[in-house]
Amino acid sequence: AQSVTQLDSQVPVFEEAPVELRCNYSSSVSVYLFWYVQYPNQGLQLLLKYLSGSTLVKGINGFEAEFNKSQTSFHLRKPSVHISDTAEYFCAVRGGPYGGATNKLIFGTGTLLAVQP
Amino acid sequence: GAVVSQHPSRVICKSGTSVKIECRSLDFQATTMFWYRQFPKQSLMLMATSNEGSKATYEQGVEKDKFLINHASLTLSTLTVTSAHPEDSSFYICSARPTGTQETQYFGPGTRLLVL
Numbered sequence: 001a002q003s004v005t006q007l008d009s010q011v012p013v014f015e016e017a018p019v020e021l022r023c024n025y026s027s028s029v030s031v032y033l034f035w036y037v038q039y040p041n042q043g044l045q046l047l048l049k050y051l052s053g054s055t056l057v058k059g060i061n062g063f064e065a066e067f068n069k070s071q072t073s074f075h076l077r078k079p080s081v082h083i084s085d086t087a088e089y090f091c092a093v094r095g096g097p098y099g100g101a102t103n104k105l106i107f108g109t110g111t112l113l114a115v116q117p
Numbered sequence: 118g119a120v121v122s123q124h125p126s127r128v129i130c131k132s133g134t135s136v137k138i139e140c141r142s143l144d145f146q147a148t149t150m151f152w153y154r155q156f157p158k159q160s161l162m163l164m165a166t167s168n169e170g171s172k173a174t175y176e177q178g179v180e181k182d183k184f185l186i187n188h189a190s191l192t193l194s195t196l197t198v199t200s201a202h203p204e205d206s207s208f209y210i211c212s213a214r215p216t217g218t219q220e221t222q223y224f225g226p227g228t229r230l231l232v233l
Binding site for chain 1: 121123151158159160161163166210212220221222223224225226227229
């Protein structure tokens, strides 16, 4: 079984500052990793995903994440945030191609990114 | 591409009534769809996995007789909350996995249910 930990429930940051949202996972099998963003009263939008290959993954809206297998982490970063980036961000994990039949997405508890002017 | 819609976006109903929520994949076929429930300021909890033409697989603790799921076509899944009670009030979100893929799910905008 997989699990995801997002230690920071809320991250306040000033506009144009860099930000990192932390995500750690645990799994006994290979994994796929995802970051989703949720704006108020809306569904989830895929920011980026790691399936295989390069450990640095670039997504939409200027976000990127790095898969670190040794540290079991998949932290999300953006070099310069905007007010419009204010939203809830969810990290998610599921079993990878050799992970058996574990095809369910397991979500972290979310991190609220609060960008201040 | 890869758009998932939900209808209605919000619904208010009286206790004891049933409510049906539709989830549609608009520009792709989805053999598998998922239903999640999200409480305020919390994460998404998977309720059930819906496979076209077969019975849904429910997660532990989810009452299958209360949350009826039908996935009659490759673009439509429905969730019916039967005999709704105030504790069923929540944000329900569906997602759809394009047929032939294993990695990515696309999420609908969610349905806010309020049971009075």
